[in-house]
Amino acid sequence: MFLTRLCSYTSPVSTNPPVALPQVGILVLDNDAQGASAVKQILDSEGWRVRNVQDAHQLLAELKTGEWSLVIANVAITGIDSPAFITLRELASVSPDDGGRIRVLYLIPELGGSQYIGHLEIGHMPYVVRPYHLHDFLEKVSDLLVEIKVIEAPLRQVRHEFGALRKKKKQAGRSNSMFASRDSFSYTDEELAEYERQEGEASKSRRNKPRTNLGGTDR
Numbered sequence: 001m002f003l004t005r006l007c008s009y010t011s012p013v014s015t016n017p018p019v020a021l022p023q024v025g026i027l028v029l030d031n032d033a034q035g036a037s038a039v040k041q042i043l044d045s046e047g048w049r050v051r052n053v054q055d056a057h058q059l060l061a062e063l064k065t066g067e068w069s070l071v072i073a074n075v076a077i078t079g080i081d082s083p084a085f086i087t088l089r090e091l092a093s094v095s096p097d098d099g100g101r102i103r104v105l106y107l108i109p110e111l112g113g114s115q116y117i118g119h120l121e122i123g124h125m126p127y128v129v130r131p132y133h134l135h136d137f138l139e140k141v142s143d144l145l146v147e148i149k150v151i152e153a154p155l156r157q158v159r160h161e162f163g164a165l166r167k168k169k170k171q172a173g174r175s176n177s178m179f180a181s182r183d184s185f186s187y188t189d190e191e192l193a194e195y196e197r198q199e200g201e202a203s204k205s206r207r208n209k210p211r212t213n214l215g216g217t218d219r
Contacts, residue, residue: 028052028073060084
């Protein structure tokens with residue numbers, strides 16, 4: 001029974017500083033090639049190992065390997081009563097204290113909210129609805145990974161990457177519908193400039209005092 005094997009899987013632990021520990025495995029179930037590619041690109045940039053699968057049979061085969069910490073699943077593929085959905089629900093319900101080593105984040109198609117949201121909320125299953133914002137998506141992903149202790153601290157922002165964020169803004173016209181379209185990730189140039197100013201001040205402050213709490217914020 002692969003559920004037992006999955007729950008007993010322990011991700012490798014690193015003693016090095018980066019927030020993302022080695023071998024964080026994320027399995028993406030999505031038959032929307034453009035959307036799956038966008039998700040993979042974002043998560044690859046965090047240094048995590050990401051694999052895309054397109055159907056529930058591939059998903060279940062990959063789950064048997066015990067290599068994955070997080071499944072990001074398009075609920076339109078799993079439905080709400082399929083073997084794949086039930087398996088993911090059971091795996092995600094196991095507490096880390098009881099050996100749980102996997103979490104699930106559901107992707108809901110833009111026009112499928114009314115069909116799926118109620119069922120997911122009743123089961124207390126996390127989800128995002130397309131189109132969604134990059135920060136919201138990364139926060140939910142990282143919170144789930146922190147919950148099972150495969151990363152050390154949540155990602156409360158897109159770290160040290162406003163240059164990349166500006167580049168993504170320029171490409172927004174030809175990007176897919178994965179993300180909300182408002183000014184690409186809801187940032188104006190003024191907001192980006194203000195954020196960079198605040199980050200610069202925070203960086204100076206951190207250099208002038210010892211860091212006492214990994215994963216905390218300097219406020």
